[in-house]
Amino acid sequence: MTFVVLATEPDDPTAELAYDDRVTVLDRLLGQLAAHNVSDVRVVARPEAASVLRKNGRKVVESPDLATDLFEIGKLARAADELYLAHADLVVSEELLIRLLRDKTTTAVTAKQPVTGARPAVRIARRRVVSAGSPFHQVTDPGGVFRGALKVVDTALLAELCERLTMLVDLLPRVDVPVRQLGRRSADGLEVFVDNEARDEFDRAVAQDPVLGSTAPRGDDAAGLLLVALARAGVPVAARNVDVLVCERVLAPEQAAAARRAVEAVDEDRVRLDAAVKSNDGFFTTYFVSSYSKYLARWAARMRLTPNVVTCISMAIAAVAALWFAAGTRTGLVTGGILLYFAFVFDCVDGQVARYTRKFSTLGAWLDATFDRAKEYLAYAGLAVGYSAAHPGPGDVWGLACAVIILQTCRHMVDFSFAVHKGAAPPAPIKELPLDVPDDSLLDPPARPAPRRGGLGMLAVRASAALERVPGARWAKKIIILPIGERFALIALTAAFFDARVTFLALLAWGGLAAAYTLSGRVLRSLA
Incomplete structure (x- = not known):
């Protein structure tokens, strides 16, 4: 892992720009990297600033111009397994830096905000x-900066792009109109039908201090140019x-103070905790579990409970709930319902602990999926045993219990096969451009208005x-498909207030309706 810090502003204002009374902006960034064991940090700087930047043992690479910046970055890329680029005047939140370091793909930190020209x-x-x-x-219809x-993971390609740009950059003419607005309408999304994909963090624009981002950098921007090259290489x-979170270049003392x-x-701990909660859960999980389960997750993390331990606790609570169900008494049904609810709470907590502590494993994923089914079917068995004990003779509910298990097994099989097929389709390739x-119009040329597609599938998509x-x-669409949260709630409430039958x-009844809804929706979406 190599981290390249670009100190290429004229006269290098970041060398002495104070972040607070103790450190400069650059020292803060280097300290963050050292805290995360990033040992190979290279500062690319102009010759006039190199002597100042070399203090404290910094590894400084002298570079007189943009072409040399690119050449030096290319040399470093050839020797690295992954390479990071950041400006020396960057102030970044600790949590955001950790996320960038842990990303597994080539990633650019962006912000969904109006384009002013001060940032690429x-x-x-x-x-x-x-x-x-x-x-x-030029960039057409930009929506962010x-x-x-x-971060670049394909360092061999990065080295090739650097070599190409090194020979080309001095010949490139500057564009007169950097931004072109065409106002393209986004295409209809098929994902809104049946089980809508969740909105994620990118849907929120960032409100920031007006001082930040108000000054355009005067120096060269090798990172921005390489982002162009990566996008145009597909x-x-x-x-x-x-x-x-915060990720902003600061070019003046007032901007450093604002950052x-x-x-x-x-x-940042609250941001990290909130991010541990899934944003696309069902209604019951969102409002009756996740509203407080994240605090249990933080407590579990502080008690050094691993996600797998929490998964086992959830399974143990469900087993005890099944034993209470098997008693067949009203007290047993009520107690079993309460315990089953808390088994589901801890089932949510284990994933939240994993995301909060950033500890994931194949074993954990397998245990979570397996125990989800085991808890549910164990509850069915306990209810059937309890009903038979409380109502001896003919008319037991074992047939109904088996029918529910078969229905749920078929639903899980269909859901799994659909998810695998859906995930197998690669995203649309990005067109390459010299x-x-x-x-950049050749990347996504303005197309003529497409004819309005018809058919039953598209009609259903538009209705959705x-x-x-x-x-x-x-929320109604999420509830009707009877996800696991609603299913556990249904089991607990009907068992506590009525009986197993x-x-x-x-x-x-509800599972059959959910199966018909999801299956018909997926067929129609596939046709669309």
Whole structure:
């Protein structure tokens, strides 16, 4: 892992620009990298600033111009397994830096905000940078800006792009109009039908101090130019939005002070904890579990409980719930329902602990999926045993219990096969474009209005998209498919207030409706 810090502003103002009373902006960034065991840090600097920047044993690479910047970055890329680029005047939140270091793909830190010209503009589609601008390259319909931090995992390709740009950069003419607005309408999304994909962090624009981002850098921007090269080479560059975190270049003392205030105003542990909660859960999970389970996850993390331990605790609680169900008494049914609810709570907590502590494993994923089914089917068995004990003779509910298990097994099989097929389809490739073409229109040429597609599938898709604009309809669509949270709640409540027969009949009725809804929706979406 190699981290390249670009101190290429004229006269290098970052060398002495104070972040606070103790450290400069550059020292803060280098200290953050050292805290995360990033040992190979190279500072690319202009010769006039190199002597100042070499203090404290910094590894400084002297470079007189942009072409040499690119040449030196290419040399470092050839020897690295992954390479990071960031400006020396960058103030970045600790949490955001950790996320960048842990990303597994080529990633650019971006912000969804109006384009002013003070920062390189980017166009983002499906969370990828599909076009980027530079002083030599126009970008069409940008919706955000590049914040000056880039990670590249294909270092061999990066070295090749650096070599190409080194020979080309002095010949590139500057563009007169860096941004072109065409106002393309986004295509209809098929994902809104049936089980809508969740909104993620990228949907929120960032409110920031007006002082930040108000000054355009005067120096060369090798990171921004390489982002253009990666996008035009068809490399999928993930757009990591800053969201409520901070990632901003500071070029004056007032901007450094504003960035420090922005960093200090964010509770990064709270941001990390909130990010541990899935944003696309069902209604019951979102409002009756995740509203407080994240605090249990933080407590579990502080008690050094691993996600797998929490998964086993959830399984143990479900087993005890099944034993209470098997008693067949009203007390047993009520107690079993309460315990089953808390088994589901800890089932949510284990994933939140994994995301909060950033500890993931194949074993953990397998245990979580296996125990989810085991807990549910164990509850069915306990309810059937308890009903038989409380109602001896003919008319037991074992047939209903088996029917529910068969229905749920078929639903899980269909869901799994659909998810695998859906995940197997690669994202649409980004068109390649030569670096010496200033206009990016060939990347995504303005197409004529497509004919309105017909058919039953598209009719269903449009109806679903229209429902998304109706308040509460999105939650209704999530509830009707009977996800695991609603299913556990249904088991617990019907068992506590009625009996096992009512529980199984309710599961068959609602589960059958959910199966018909999801299956018909997926068939129609596939046709569309």
